[in-house]
Amino acid sequence: METLYAITTGVLTACGLYLTLRGRTFPVVVGLTLTSYAVNLFLFSMGGLTTDGATIVNGDGAYADPLPQALVLTAIVIGFAMTAFVVILAMRARSEAGNDHVDGRKEDRE
């Protein structure tokens, strides 16, 4: 399970990073969203991955670390608000500058 989890996080991060470095606002927003998903997965795994554990405490039995869950919850909420904000900002920039380039410049002819 660890391998699969690590590969998923890694692929998400790589895709997110690639898209964030693009020149137009839409891919950048999608890239930031993908990165924040990857970060959430990463944070979640930081308490150690356990299966069949109790949610909080189960006597002497195995239990999941509750703190990363709380951290992920906070990160999700903040990330969601940020995504909403950056989408609106991208739309405003599109309407003010007349194009969706992150620098707001008229593109060189490709």
Next chain:
Amino acid sequence: MIQHLIVLPVVVPLVAGILLLYQRQGLVRYKRIVSVVATVLMLLAAISLVKTAAQGEIVYYALGDWQPPFGIVLVLDRLSALMLLITALLAVGAVVFACAGDDEKGSNFHGLFQWQLLGINGAFLTGDLFNLFVFFEVLLLASYALLLHGGGKARIQASVHYVVLNLAGSSLFLIAVGILYGATGTLNMADMGQRLVDLPAERQGLVTAGALMLLVVFGLKAAIVPLYFWLPRAYAAAPAPVAALFAIMTKVGIYAILRVYSLIFSESAGTLDALEQSWIWWLALATLAVAGIGVIAARDLRLLVAYLVLISVGTLLAGVGMRSPQAISALLYYLMHTTLITGGLFLLAEMIGLQRGKAGTRIVKGRPMVQGNALALLFFIGAIAVIGMPPLSGAVGKALMLNAAEGTQRLWLWPLLLLASLASLVALSRAGSTLFWRSHRGSFSGSPLARRQWFGVVWLLSAAPILVALAGPISDYTQATAEQLSHPQRLIDTLISNAGEAP
């Protein structure tokens, strides 16, 4: 009562911000009163907190009475009290200036302003790494909206860069916090510092990676050299009172670097001790060099002030890079001076732009100004202070910094810092003579400015003579602060030894 005082700088702006949400527009008069009263209350709270902290005791406030290391704590020591005081002083000037009309150019200015203060104060007080992230997000979200206040193409373009960069930075912050939590099993900074003492050898690499990632995040906030590109545009485009408040934002990054690396990665952390030092030292010098060139190249007064902020960042970080108590003490004195003066200069640039009309803040010939003499006098005072010429505070601050350098550090810091000062001297004298002397003949431009704007600028710029007059007590305080920072064990003992006691 006194034990609840620590939480006031967080609660007051929160409550004021919620009150100010009532109706997006209208009720301008009441909103201004609420906002100014809340800011002045914060100032009073900050003054009494500094008095408490000056006795040398470290006090903490356990939110919800969850004792550390399990609950989230607000920690008050000399450093955080000093930062709160600087923020409050800056905020009073900025908010009064905004009441002259800048707040009506968009909706919810005062509410967002208060929340930004909430984020900044929280970041200065918190003793928990994840809580630091949350307060960073609070202050960033408010700053995104404030940067856009009033709209316009330049602001939106600048904010796209600012927001995207900071969102990427936040992701990195979360990864770093995750790594450090995974490696040490705690998020409380004091507890983390303690646990690093007997860290298993196989986790050393992990912690190093986390620590350096945090440095990237804080460096982005502080605008250290390869990460500063967002700053000049954003600061030059922001509305004046917001730009003035932003003068403290880069210092939040510097505070975070000071706090995290002195508390968590202290001498007791063994091989992890001072792992950031060489990075910060060289990057700070590079920042000084780049900012010096930027100051000379700037063709707009606001851009010029933005690059002056960058010079101050380079100087401050060089102080962090030296890592001696003497350097930290010098850096804190310089930090007080530079935050207030650059904030004042942003406000002054706006006033000059208003009075010049079409020419704005561009450094070109324009018509003479109605209140040109008064503005020129203030510009002269601000310029002398920020360049670091005697008799104002910049000279004392820079002299302390230069004096703190030792051995080969002198060889690097002295020429770079002095050349950067020379660059700002050249740039500011050129700007001043173009703006005030080389004017066209003809009628005066502009109408007299509002009294509130004068108050804002004079309030902030008066820091320059006051800091010189009180240099003795202030440097005593900063020396004690540096001494406290170099003994993180006291903070750890205060927080952790009390953990076992029943609440």
